[in-house]
Amino acid sequence: MALPPQLRPLIGTWRGTGSGHYPTIDAFSYSEELTFRDVAKPFLVYQQRTWSPEGKPMHMETGFLRSPTATTVEFVLAQPTGHAELAEGTLSAVEGGLFLDLRSPQLLVSTSAKTVEATARTYRITDDRLSVDFSMAAVGVVMTHHLHSDLVKAED
DSSP states (O other), X not given: OOOOGGGGGGOEEEEEEEEEEETTEEEEEEEEEEEEEEOSSXXXXXXXXXXXXXXXEEEXXXXXXXXXXXXXXXXXXXXXXXXXXXXXXXXXXXXXXXXXXXXXXXXXXXXXXXXXXXXXXXXXXXXXXXXXXXXXXXXXXXXXXXXXXXXXXXXX
């Protein structure tokens, strides 16, 4: 099986900067690199990494994105913090690009990980730009916006 054509605009490496905030932590900024790779299968392989302004590694996650129909997506993600997500949602064409809206109403969390009850992610591609937003319900806080990044497709 081949990669569904609706996922093709995501393929490549995206780089840029982001910022984060949450009621339980201080606001912060970061650099981000996000890659979607075509592996000649009906899904994309995903890897994301972030660094502090000083260049210290911060967060990373990896996973697989698939699109079982022309308008639905499933994102399976693992994080070294002890969290695993299965986010499901919609994919739609927008002017100049693509919009993904995903929700993970329940996560698998290791016994040593911080509690995360649910997440929401959006990915918006417009031409060679990718904007990412992440919200979560965690550590007793209701669903709250946590991260925003603006990325540009890297030259291959």
